[in-house]
Amino acid sequence: MTIATSTKPTLNWVNIAFFAVLHIGALLALIPGTFNWRAVGVAFFLYWVTGGLGITLGFHRLVTHRSFQTPKWLEYFLAFCGTLACQGGPFEWIGMHRIHHLHSDQDLDPHDSNKGFWWSHLGWMIHHAPAQDELSRYIKDISDDPVYQFYQKNMIGIQVALGVLLLLLGGWPFVIWGIFVRVVVVYHCTWLVNSATHKFGYRSHESGDNSTNCWWVALLVFGEGWHNNHHAFQYSARHGLRWWEFDLTWLTIRLLQTLGLATNVKLAPVPVKQ
Template sequence: MTIANSTKPQINWVNTPFFIFLHLGALFALVPSNFSWNAVGVALFLYWVTGGLGITLGYHRLVTHRSFQTPKWLEYVLVFFGTLACQGGPIEWVGTHRMHHLHSDTEKDPHDSNQGFWWSHMGWLIYNSPTQPEIPRFTKDIVDDPVYQFLQKYFILIQFALAALLLALGGWSFVVWGVFVRIIWVYHCTWLVNSATHKFGYRTHESGDRSTNCWWVAVLVFGEGWHNNHHAFQYSARHGLEWWEIDLTWMTIQLLQALGLATNVKLADKKS
């Protein structure tokens, strides 16, 4: 999936129909025969696996920022979970996010919040991106890895495989809730980090951009809403730096650390 931003934007005719299809598919959750508590449970479980473990822990804190290290097998598992969030392949996601940090809230930022809430939330995704050719330059540590290449190339097919598994396990209700509703929910929760946490909340640090700490986004995305903290200390595995800034992903990293599965954990020096 192409990620977008352009001075003369042209609609991306891959992303746009795909997003429309997913949103329409999620509406089938309103059909009474598609509802079951088991299906809702599957959606919530996959929300945590794909959005919490996959995107937040794997794509973001582990791979994009290398704020801690894990055995390679665990890295691949977490990145696979991120692939199931259907937010593009891992190489594209990581490269785009690294560009965002380098050019945060400037014209070169793929989702520059100065262009408005809608643009930074999802508008940037439905236009062609002039930054796409730069992704290999920002992902030299993973771009030649065959596992990353496989997941980048086949992430859509992997989603179809998940849908087939859910269909076999629980019928169409599992597919509607576990694929369509869950993907749309994780999409908008993730996108709020680009939009809401550059507009709402408080600022503890001067980070050179418009990033904010927003508690309700932190609740939705497992601690990612402490975004001003993150932009001030991009290398830190912990984003919630005060006792009241609850960071579930940091708690997960602490658990992995206790199990010997997370090493070289980097933390912010709040005095700097």
Template structure:
């Protein structure tokens, strides 16, 4: 099986329409009646909950790479937060990311950076990729768990329920900023890890691909921008290997350790790194 270039693939019109609608509504954020500073605050808070706790800590470091363990209730909570990012269901997200690591910057990589910035940033997800059929094989540890299956199947209704709650609390501005602006912002921050950190920055390790360390992506993604470090040592819970490579998610894991909620934390021997 191969991942073809975009001109050989069928467009996924459902995803294209989904992306267009989200971006168009987000662009209304500064129209009269849709802006308020409290709504911006809601968006920033939910950016951290869904992008930081959910995607970076939950989907990525905990579930995809199993770089540490938590009690099951906390794992489910973090995966729920990731589901609120609306980047598909957790099973698909984890499966596609594991495939990416196995074939990073090769033809089977879903977002192979050799096909250009646009492709690795978001072009790949706008097409019907044959490699998606491999997701069940890469997610045997989670794809029969009823909680994961529920979140996989109902991530859109869950988002709608959050939108209703925000509307009841703060009206339409809370919906525009807390749902649409926040989702689009978390989308692009996450996608920069696929695109920018395979194009810009520096390389500390020979990782067998084009991954780089990019400080400004690390700022936007709670530490995920130290991507070359991560690809060199993908099971490490800590991505910022140097003292100046600030990794907020690693700090969160350290806090969970102190609280007794993170165990079996995998790290790289600093002499080796």
């Protein structure tokens, strides 16, 4: 069966409204009285917890690619942190990313970079993605897990619970910075992996797509910017293959390995490039 690609995609108004509310909420940080350094510190800490431990380490390298293994309790904790990033539940994030790798920069890639920077950064999420209808095929390893089912069904509720906790701890500045500002910053930094690292940077390997290694994205998202390396060796727990390609998430995996919490660590079958 041939899938038509010429039909104009329909807008996803639920996502549009959701993103609009979060971005408007982040703008509240500009109002006098909503800023304090404790709130900024909470935002930075949660940026690391949700973007670094949750999305990069948990959703991406651990669950999506199974580049290493951890005890189940730790996997669930990291997936919980990823759910707090509010980038869709684990089924959506992991399923879409697996589809992306299968069809990278082709018509069936949800965020095909050939459609432009804006499309791969955000546009694909504010339209109905045909790949959404195929998710069940790509998440069979987690779809029956009750913990992942709970995260998928309660993403908003989990975020609201965090918001209530922050309100009790530090008032509205904690909520504005720890929820709205943090979520929006994690969004755009994570989305740069779909957009900037398919446009800017250099290529070390022939990966069959437009993926690049982009140092400044790597710094923002804990090593994910070494994207051409990743697309060449998708299962590798280490993305920064040259000595100067700093990969904080790989260092975290090494720490877990030293503590006996990361096993079966998979690496690219090539010498680290100097």
